[in-house]
Amino acid sequence: QSALTQPPSASGSPGQSVTISCTGTSSDVGGYNYVSWYQQHPGKAPKLMIYEVRKRPAGVPDRFSGSKSGNTASLTVSGLQAEDEADYYCNSYAGSNRVFGGGTKLTVL
Amino acid sequence: EVQLVQSGAEVKKPGESLKISCKGSGYSFSTYWIAWVRQMPGKGLEYMGIIYPGDSDTRYSPSFQGQVTISADKSISTAYLQWGSLKASDTAMYYCAHQGDVLTGYYAFDIWGQGTMVTVSS
Numbered sequence: 001q002s003a004l005t006q007p008p009s010a011s012g013s014p015g016q017s018v019t020i021s022c023t024g025t026s027s028d029v030g031g032y033n034y035v036s037w038y039q040q041h042p043g044k045a046p047k048l049m050i051y052e053v054r055k056r057p058a059g060v061p062d063r064f065s066g067s068k069s070g071n072t073a074s075l076t077v078s079g080l081q082a083e084d085e086a087d088y089y090c091n092s093y094a095g096s097n098r099v100f101g102g103g104t105k106l107t108v109l
Numbered sequence: 110e111v112q113l114v115q116s117g118a119e120v121k122k123p124g125e126s127l128k129i130s131c132k133g134s135g136y137s138f139s140t141y142w143i144a145w146v147r148q149m150p151g152k153g154l155e156y157m158g159i160i161y162p163g164d165s166d167t168r169y170s171p172s173f174q175g176q177v178t179i180s181a182d183k184s185i186s187t188a189y190l191q192w193g194s195l196k197a198s199d200t201a202m203y204y205c206a207h208q209g210d211v212l213t214g215y216y217a218f219d220i221w222g223q224g225t226m227v228t229v230s231s
Contacts, residue, residue: 003153006138036217038154044147045204046223051214089154093216096168098144103153 004101022090030071034093130203
């Protein structure tokens, strides 16, 4: 099972919106509505930001939103804030397996 | 409070064995899947496998099948990840993660341990 494809980096100025893509196949992203997104700050454990493509856990700001079209899922961060600077990983259910994306480093300029 | 607490950092030599742990609290440990995730230095997250402590049903990622063993002891609410013979390439941070349910997200990892750093060096 290959890793999901994410851009290595993304950036935006405070207040702007940024979208990070996550491309898989019909065996993972395209086949199930079980895509999740994780935020990881340096030296910290990952934190769940989005689950089941577009749902937010309690406590996650509504500036974070998720979507999916075909084999590609996306995470959009609106109204960028300095604390959003982190690494972001997508993950998809893939039958009896799970697969992560390679990660995207989001920089707030 | 639902939390996962992992065992401390380890420094081992190539060829040695190791078992690290992940203790759950604040929820019914037996009824939620626990996953293990590797993060090599400066690299991304890699899914290793998952276990259901209630009956020890275990699923491995093809990339890690045969390389590690995942187990659990529900009587003490603890999951384990073990190696029979470590290699330098096993040097990484290892996280355990709680998989959610209908309320917290099917097939999503909603609670994470703090991580266990494993260093393998001669």
